[in-house]
Amino acid sequence: MGKKRIYELAKELNVSSKQIVDRGNKQGFDIKNHMSTVDANQERQIRAMFSKGGSKPASHTSKPAGSGQHTAAKPSHQNAAHSTSSKPAEHHTAAHAQSRPAAHTNNNNSGHSVSRNTNQANHSVNHGNSNHNSSNRSNSTHSNNTTDQRNHSNNNHSNNNNHSSNSNNNHNSSNNEHRNNNHSNNATSRPAASHSNGSNTTSSNRSSSNNSSNHTNNFSNHNTGSGRFGGSLNRNNNRGGSRKANKKRNKKQRKQKNQRLREVEHHGAPERKSRPLPKVLEYQDGMNAQELGKLLHREPAEIVKKLFMLGVMVNQNQSLDKDTIEILAADYGIEAKEKVHEDLSDLDKIFEKEMKNTDHLVSRPPVVTIMGHVDHGKTTLLDHLRHSHITAGEAGGITQAIGAYQVRHGDNQITFLDTPGHAAFTEMRARGANITDITILVVAADDGVMPQTIEAINHAKAAKTPIIVAINKIDKPDANPQHVTDQLMQYGLVPEKLGGDTIFVNISAKFGKNIDELLDMIILEAEVMELKADPDQPAAGSVIEARLDQGKGPVATLLVQQGTLHVGDPIVAGHTFGRVRTMTNERGREVKKATPSSPVSITGLNEVPEAGDRYVVFDDEKTARSVGEERAKEAQVEERRKTTRVTLDSLFDSLKEGEMKEVDIVIKADVQGSVEALANSLQKIEVEGVKVNIIHSGVGAINESDVALAEASNAIIIGFNVRPTPQAKSQADSDHVDIRLHQVIYNAIDEVESAMKGMLAPTYTEEVTGEVEVRDIFKASKVGTIAGGMVVDGVVEKNSKVRLIRDGVVVYTGELNSLKRFKDDVNEVKQGFELGLTIKDYNDIKVGDVIEAYVMKQVPVK
Numbered sequence: 001m002g003k004k005r006i007y008e009l010a011k012e013l014n015v016s017s018k019q020i021v022d023r024g025n026k027q028g029f030d031i032k033n034h035m036s037t038v039d040a041n042q043e044r045q046i047r048a049m050f051s052k053g054g055s056k057p058a059s060h061t062s063k064p065a066g067s068g069q070h071t072a073a074k075p076s077h078q079n080a081a082h083s084t085s086s087k088p089a090e091h092h093t094a095a096h097a098q099s100r101p102a103a104h105t106n107n108n109n110s111g112h113s114v115s116r117n118t119n120q121a122n123h124s125v126n127h128g129n130s131n132h133n134s135s136n137r138s139n140s141t142h143s144n145n146t147t148d149q150r151n152h153s154n155n156n157h158s159n160n161n162n163h164s165s166n167s168n169n170n171h172n173s174s175n176n177e178h179r180n181n182n183h184s185n186n187a188t189s190r191p192a193a194s195h196s197n198g199s200n201t202t203s204s205n206r207s208s209s210n211n212s213s214n215h216t217n218n219f220s221n222h223n224t225g226s227g228r229f230g231g232s233l234n235r236n237n238n239r240g241g242s243r244k245a246n247k248k249r250n251k252k253q254r255k256q257k258n259q260r261l262r263e264v265e266h267h268g269a270p271e272r273k274s275r276p277l278p279k280v281l282e283y284q285d286g287m288n289a290q291e292l293g294k295l296l297h298r299e300p301a302e303i304v305k306k307l308f309m310l311g312v313m314v315n316q317n318q319s320l321d322k323d324t325i326e327i328l329a330a331d332y333g334i335e336a337k338e339k340v341h342e343d344l345s346d347l348d349k350i351f352e353k354e355m356k357n358t359d360h361l362v363s364r365p366p367v368v369t370i371m372g373h374v375d376h377g378k379t380t381l382l383d384h385l386r387h388s389h390i391t392a393g394e395a396g397g398i399t400q401a402i403g404a405y406q407v408r409h410g411d412n413q414i415t416f417l418d419t420p421g422h423a424a425f426t427e428m429r430a431r432g433a434n435i436t437d438i439t440i441l442v443v444a445a446d447d448g449v450m451p452q453t454i455e456a457i458n459h460a461k462a463a464k465t466p467i468i469v470a471i472n473k474i475d476k477p478d479a480n481p482q483h484v485t486d487q488l489m490q491y492g493l494v495p496e497k498l499g500g501d502t503i504f505v506n507i508s509a510k511f512g513k514n515i516d517e518l519l520d521m522i523i524l525e526a527e528v529m530e531l532k533a534d535p536d537q538p539a540a541g542s543v544i545e546a547r548l549d550q551g552k553g554p555v556a557t558l559l560v561q562q563g564t565l566h567v568g569d570p571i572v573a574g575h576t577f578g579r580v581r582t583m584t585n586e587r588g589r590e591v592k593k594a595t596p597s598s599p600v601s602i603t604g605l606n607e608v609p610e611a612g613d614r615y616v617v618f619d620d621e622k623t624a625r626s627v628g629e630e631r632a633k634e635a636q637v638e639e640r641r642k643t644t645r646v647t648l649d650s651l652f653d654s655l656k657e658g659e660m661k662e663v664d665i666v667i668k669a670d671v672q673g674s675v676e677a678l679a680n681s682l683q684k685i686e687v688e689g690v691k692v693n694i695i696h697s698g699v700g701a702i703n704e705s706d707v708a709l710a711e712a713s714n715a716i717i718i719g720f721n722v723r724p725t726p727q728a729k730s731q732a733d734s735d736h737v738d739i740r741l742h743q744v745i746y747n748a749i750d751e752v753e754s755a756m757k758g759m760l761a762p763t764y765t766e767e768v769t770g771e772v773e774v775r776d777i778f779k780a781s782k783v784g785t786i787a788g789g790m791v792v793d794g795v796v797e798k799n800s801k802v803r804l805i806r807d808g809v810v811v812y813t814g815e816l817n818s819l820k821r822f823k824d825d826v827n828e829v830k831q832g833f834e835l836g837l838t839i840k841d842y843n844d845i846k847v848g849d850v851i852e853a854y855v856m857k858q859v860p861v862k
């Protein structure tokens with residue numbers, strides 16, 4: 001109680017969280033971020049800070065324009081002549097952000113978010129200067145759809161906006177100059193300012209920082225987001241003749257923009273369809289602004305902007321954590337509810353969920369499996385049922401062998417599975433298809449309990465399926481049902497009349513004796529079991545059997561275990577998917593739907609699923625397809641995992657187990673000499689009669705075909721002064737092919753030899769942390785060659801070791817000398833960011849080189 005979160009306070013005060021954090025901390029509060037809380041006393045102080053005009057939060061007619069600081073700032077910026085007093089600050093900060101992605105991101109957003117976001121982002125990154133910030137804020141608060149472009153193009157319209165226009169004259173006059181100046185220099189605003197011949201009041205501190213910005217700019221010609229700012233470096237160099245042309249062109253562009261603007265002003269801003277916010281934001285952790293925009297019926301740019309205001313700087317595609325999403329929802333004044341992500345590819349989970357549904361349960365027929373020892377009469381019993389227990393009008397009986405069929409008994413139906421044996425039964429169960437409700441154990445009265453009888457009992461028990469004993473062949477003269485009963489009792493199957501709970505029926509499958517009694521007992525058992533399902537929901541069940549038909553494509557017999565299956569249903573079965581195209585029952589008759597416990601043969605799947613696979617019906621085919629494809633991919637990976645690959649680490653174990661007598665190796669090196677040297681040395685290694693077998697060698701980067709060969713041959717790839725191509729690397733990763741990279745031949749030989757001797761115990765291992773693409777080269781007499789580039793993967797740390805790779809070949813290995821972001825030394829630069837670096841004692845860096853950063857990691861000794 002009494003504690004308030006910064007972002008809430010910021011919202012109330014109409015300032016950014018960042019402003020409060022900065023100013024609060026200046027006052028000695030300890031505020032970490034927008035989520036931090038302040039007590040009532042601190043809250044009061046903060047309110048006072050912002051209400052005294054110290055920050056001019058919402059008042060856009062306020063001080064900044066009058067402040068010397070801003071006036072001083074004006075001349076250094078091309079847009080200094082903005083009609084609003086806040087603009088100088090804005091462009092001051094914008095200039096800082098010349099390479100910030102945020103500024104670009106927002107350029108393509110419509111509306112006022114552009115300038116405002118830029119302010120926010122830059123402000124928070126660079127200064128924390130509340131004056132700037134507040135003026136930005138006031139600008140944004142009253143931006144009235146004034147876009148960045150619009151501001152630019154309206155430099156001469158000082159009455160644009162609601163902003164106060166004090167000191168506009170000055171601004172305007174300098175503006176023209178600066179615009180021109182800017183066009184000739186036409187880079188980002190700051191560097192331009194450092195050359196600013198038109199600037200009359202550029203403050204000295206600005207100038208100095210401009211210089212540094214220029215340096216920065218060399219590293220990153222980044223600020224090319226809009227046409228105006230585009231082509232910064234090139235155009236920077238445009239002097240003399242082209243300057244005139246530029247002027248002309250820009251004048252024309254300005255004219256066009258003004259024209260467009262006038263049109264917009266005339267007709268009013270284009271109407272935006274604004275749909276109401278949802279009452280509850282049902283989000284998933286990790287959603288990005290774009291996805292949230294869809295849920296909130298808002299432009300992603302608006303979301304990004306709001307997040308900026310809350311002190312969270314992201315672009316539309318960055319995923320957001322729960323806290324941030326909840327704050328966002330709170331900011332919109334709506335409730336946020338996390339939607340637990342359902343992994344649709346986890347079919348078992350969906351299946352289980354469907355099976356547990358108890359909404360509209362009705363009784364369903366039992367699913368019965370017949371098991372027993374060889375020749376005890378299973379087939380005879382099934383055949384008898386198949387041909388006898390069919391309703392009138394179904395003459396011809398069951399003609400289709402689809403692996404299961406239903407028989408009618410009075411008013412009831414019973415589904416029989418045509419399982420060929422116990423192994424299949426258990427295999428299906430192992431695959432999760434516990435589809436049998438009742439097991440009929442057939443035991444021949446003249447033969448008694450036999451090995452497979454016992455096996456069947458155990459299978460059924462393991463599946464927790466009730467057993468009904470059918471003592472068969474009682475017509476035979478040497479039949480001894482009592483003996484069989486006595487034997488079965490030893491396995492826990494005790495007849496009811498002897499106090500047990502197992503139903504025994506004496507039958508003759510051949511002559512159809514007591515078959516009705518057996519069916520009665522099945523129905524009775526089913527009733528006790530209260531077998532139920534909900535026919536109103538989408539179907540879920542198991543594949544009983546499947547095959548590829550030349551004419552029809554994949555054909556699968558499905559047992560409906562829950563819901564009702566319809567023709568046209570989008571379906572995923574195992575890792576196959578499709579839409580139910582045709583559906584036939586065991587009599588070969590086409591049906592439109594199949595209710596619980598019905599077996600049907602369907603077509604329409606893209607592949608042949610496996611018996612025992614589960615299937616689930618989805619709402620739409622698109623989802624079914626993506627789930628099916630995802631599952632197929634997973635299955636493939638799983639399959640690959642099963643065929644274990646040889647790696648150096650497992651080499652000794654494999655050798656010990658006598659699995660291999662030769663170690664197959666693929667060698668790739670930078671030059672032929674190295675290939676030969678390595679091949680010769682490796683072939684000389686002999687450990688307990690096991691030899692190295694070089695199956696392929698060559699010069700150049702390790703490519704996909706090397707990996708494919710290694711995979712097919714279970715070989716290890718040794719790279720000497722070369723690297724795998726990105727495709728080869730990802731292929732090796734997914735195929736689990738072991739690639740070992742070396743720079744010293746001896747090490748390569750030693751590693752293989754050690755592995756073969758089972759002594760592979762490196763204390764250090766190399767871990768590649770990141771990759772830099774060199775995009776610019778700068779020569780500085782004092783520091784040597786500076787490489788400007790982008791971290792395209794991972795992270796580069798100041799103390800990284802580096803390898804310079806040119807066309808897949810390692811050209812130099814060494815250490816970093818310096819690592820910079822713009823002019824600042826930094827400890828690390830992450831993926832997606834630009835950097836400048838120098839390599840110790842090495843200057844021959846070229847554009848297009850790849851610099852691989854790595855660290856040596858200690859491997860714990862096992």
Ligand SMILES: Nc1nc2c(ncn2[C@@H]2O[C@H](COP(=O)(O)OP(=O)(O)OP(=O)(O)O)[C@@H](O)[C@H]2O)c(=O)[nH]1
Pocket residue numbers: 372373374375376377378379380381472473474475476507508509510511
């Ligand atoms: N006398 C008599 N013979 C039967 C009876 N039931 C089955 N038979 C005979 O027993 C033999 C084996 O019967 P199947 O139904 O093939 O036995 P199964 O259990 O299916 O055998 P597998 O398919 O090999 O596991 C056949 O010759 C049947 O005719 C019965 O009730 N009485």
